[in-house]
Amino acid sequence: MVACASEDDSDEAAQPDGPITLDYWAWGTSQDGLVEAWNSAHPDVQVRRTDAGGPSDSSAKLVTSSRADEAPDVALVEYQSLPAMIVADVAMDITDHVGDLSDSFNEGVWSQVTFNDQVYGVPQDVGPMALIYNAARFDELGVDLPTTWEEYAQAAADVRAADPDAYISTFAPDQFGWFAGLARQAGSVWWEVDGETWTVNIDDATSREVAEYWQNLADEDLVDTGPILTPEWNAELNDGNVLAWPAALWAPGVIHGVAPDQAGDWRLAPLPQWEDGNPNVAFQGGSAVVVTTSAEYPEQAAEFAAWINSSQEGAEVQIETGQYPASLLGQEATLQSDPPELMQGQDEYWEIAAEIASSTVDEISWGPNVNVADSAFQDAFNSAVTDGTPLVDALAETQQVVVDDMRETGFSLSNE
Numbered sequence: 001m002v003a004c005a006s007e008d009d010s011d012e013a014a015q016p017d018g019p020i021t022l023d024y025w026a027w028g029t030s031q032d033g034l035v036e037a038w039n040s041a042h043p044d045v046q047v048r049r050t051d052a053g054g055p056s057d058s059s060a061k062l063v064t065s066s067r068a069d070e071a072p073d074v075a076l077v078e079y080q081s082l083p084a085m086i087v088a089d090v091a092m093d094i095t096d097h098v099g100d101l102s103d104s105f106n107e108g109v110w111s112q113v114t115f116n117d118q119v120y121g122v123p124q125d126v127g128p129m130a131l132i133y134n135a136a137r138f139d140e141l142g143v144d145l146p147t148t149w150e151e152y153a154q155a156a157a158d159v160r161a162a163d164p165d166a167y168i169s170t171f172a173p174d175q176f177g178w179f180a181g182l183a184r185q186a187g188s189v190w191w192e193v194d195g196e197t198w199t200v201n202i203d204d205a206t207s208r209e210v211a212e213y214w215q216n217l218a219d220e221d222l223v224d225t226g227p228i229l230t231p232e233w234n235a236e237l238n239d240g241n242v243l244a245w246p247a248a249l250w251a252p253g254v255i256h257g258v259a260p261d262q263a264g265d266w267r268l269a270p271l272p273q274w275e276d277g278n279p280n281v282a283f284q285g286g287s288a289v290v291v292t293t294s295a296e297y298p299e300q301a302a303e304f305a306a307w308i309n310s311s312q313e314g315a316e317v318q319i320e321t322g323q324y325p326a327s328l329l330g331q332e333a334t335l336q337s338d339p340p341e342l343m344q345g346q347d348e349y350w351e352i353a354a355e356i357a358s359s360t361v362d363e364i365s366w367g368p369n370v371n372v373a374d375s376a377f378q379d380a381f382n383s384a385v386t387d388g389t390p391l392v393d394a395l396a397e398t399q400q401v402v403v404d405d406m407r408e409t410g411f412s413l414s415n416e
Contacts, residue, residue, distance in 0.1 A: 019044045022301055025052040025062065026076035026289075029253065030125075033317035034308040041313065045300045047074075055081065055287070059371065062292070066090040071294035073301040077121065078287050079112040080177060080366045086120055087368045091290040095119040097302035104310045108360060109326050113288045121288030122305040123326035125318065127248030128360045129181050129271045129281045130353070132255065132342075134243045136265035141166070143243075145269060149213060152272045156222035159243055166241045170224040170233065171214045173381035176374040177284050178247065183207040184282035184361055186274045191367035197412045198367065203392075203399035211391040218385070225385050234258045246271055248284040249353055253322030256342040264344040268352050270359075279359040286326065324353060331357060369405050376401035 024035065024047050035049045052058040055078045062085065065071040077085055085091040095118050102110050105123055113121040131146075138145065141162035146152040156168040172178070180190060188206040192199045201207070217223045224242070226233060236242050238259045245251050249268075256263060271281045289305035291298050308314040315330030319337050324330075331354060339349035346352075367373065380394035380401075403415050 016044075016297060016300070019046065020297055020300065021045075022047045022074060022295075022297065022304060023072035024049045024074045024076075024304070025058055025072045027051055027054050027058060028076070028321075028323070030318050030321040030323045031076070033321060034314055037313045037317055038304060038308055042304075042307075045297075045304065047304055055285075056371070056374070059085065062090050063088050066292060066294055069294050071292040073295040073297065074289055074291055074305055076124065076287050077290050078177075078285060079123075079283065080180075080370045082113065082121060082288060082290070083115070083366050083368045084370055085290060086115060089293055091120040092293050092295065092298060093118045093120060094122075094291050094298065094302045094305075097291075097299055098122055098306050101306055101310055104327050104329065106328060112283075112286070121290040122302075122309045123286070123288045124309045125250070125286050125323040126326045126357070126360070127250050127283050127285040127324065128353075128357045129185065129246065129248050129284045130251075130356050131244060131246050131269045131271050132251050132266055133245075133269065134240065134262065134265050135267040136262075137166070137240050137243050141243075143168075146272050147270070148276050149272045149274055153213075153217060153222065156217055157220075160222055163241075165239075166243060167224045168222070169244045169246060170226065170228050170242065171218055171385075172228045173225065173385045174227055174378045176377040179210070179377070179381075181248075181282040181284040182246075183210050185271065185280060186210050189365055190373075191365045193365070194414075197414050198406060199414045200367065200399055200403050200406070202373065202402060203395045207395055208392045211395055215391045229254070229258070238262075248286070249324040249356070250285060250322065252340040252342040256322075256340065260341075263341050266342045267346050268343060268349050270352070270356055279356075280361050281356060281359055282361050288326075324357070367402070367406070368411065369402060369409065372405045373398060373402045 026049060031049055035047050039046050052061050059077060059081045062071055062075055099119055109123050109126055113119055113123055141159060143155050143158045146155045159166050159168045186206050188201060188204055190202045218225050270279060289309060291301040291305060295301045310327045315325050315327060315333045318325045318330055319334055322340050334350040337350060339346050343349045376398045380397040384391050384394040403413060406413055
């Protein structure tokens with residue numbers, strides 16, 4: 001990756017004369033507990049957390065505030081947004097401070113924060129994709145749990161036949177990371193870089209096959225095609241009319257927040273497979289903590305990022321609040337933990353989660369303009385669903401926007 005990262009000269013870095021306060025931007029239910037645990041154990045370095053919005057909003061504000069040298073000291077950033085944070089000179093190279101942490105994470109996870117052998121963050125959580133489903137409703141309607149995407153299409157038809165008000169799940173046209181994860185599971189790599197030359201593959205044959213799969217389900221009215229997590233969708237979920245969510249391991253916490261009365265009805269299962277016998281899955285989401293180039297005390301900021309994401313105390317907070325830790329220590333600790341509230345009664349929940357995590361594709365490549373791709377994807381796919389035009393055309397449109405933007409920005413591209 002080509003990036004203009006700031007150098008961190010430890011001899012010139014500011015050193016505190018007394019207690020200091022670090023500003024931390026982060027979203028999510030785990031953050032207050034992580035900050036509280038750190039502050040309790042580190043009286044000389046206190047952390048003040050601000051919720052600057054969800055992943056997209058927070059990243060956009062980070063770029064703006066960094067240009068004004070007003071960014072926080074540390075910030076939570078999604079893996080897919082990290083390359084853009086490096087190119088924009090927001091995320092600092094912290095190799096000298098946290099490089100020895102690599103053994104605390106598996107290789108695929110650590111690769112998400114490492115570019116050109118330089119480390120730009122500490123992984124916090126990961127989101128291997130899985131299937132969470134309302135087992136009570138599946139049983140009530142006599143629908144079999146699918147293990148392949150072919151079986152999933154049949155299950156979708158069975159749900160509609162058994163209850164015309166219900167859908168197995170939703171194809172939400174604004175879910176860029178979700179679709180990217182399914183394409184990656186099928187074998188697509190959307191961005192590749194060789195030296196300084198990039199290749200964009202968003203519109204490759206594999207991704208088009210994934211789009212056609214969901215096109216068929218939508219055309220046959222076997223999946224809902226509205227947005228998710230809206231008041232309307234939440235109401236349908238509570239009425240038992242949304243039976244499953246192919247998503248990441250953070251999804252049970254989201255569903256429980258929307259439909260707490262369904263606790264105990266839901267279960268976790270491996271994501272359906274594109275090829276029977278191939279259990280590979282991709283990440284959907286997941287985040288790392290970065291030290292920004294605005295940090296006055298980068299050494300202490302890096303220590304905070306490392307501690308909350310690799311300590312026993314941090315892992316306990318993550319598990320209690322429903323995050324699946326990125327650290328190996330945290331993942332091992334889940335095996336002695338109770339299942340999430342939504343999955344009450346599924347004693348083997350964390351064992352299934354560990355099996356899914358072990359099948360995660362080793363490396364996912366994100367490009368330097370993921371924000372542009374996300375916006376273009378949402379515009380193109382929402383229009384396709386609204387206008388009834390092919391999703392494969394929306395993929396081609398997304399790719400063209402991404403390629404044009406990268407050329408305009410000055411990246412070298414192999415794409416014609």
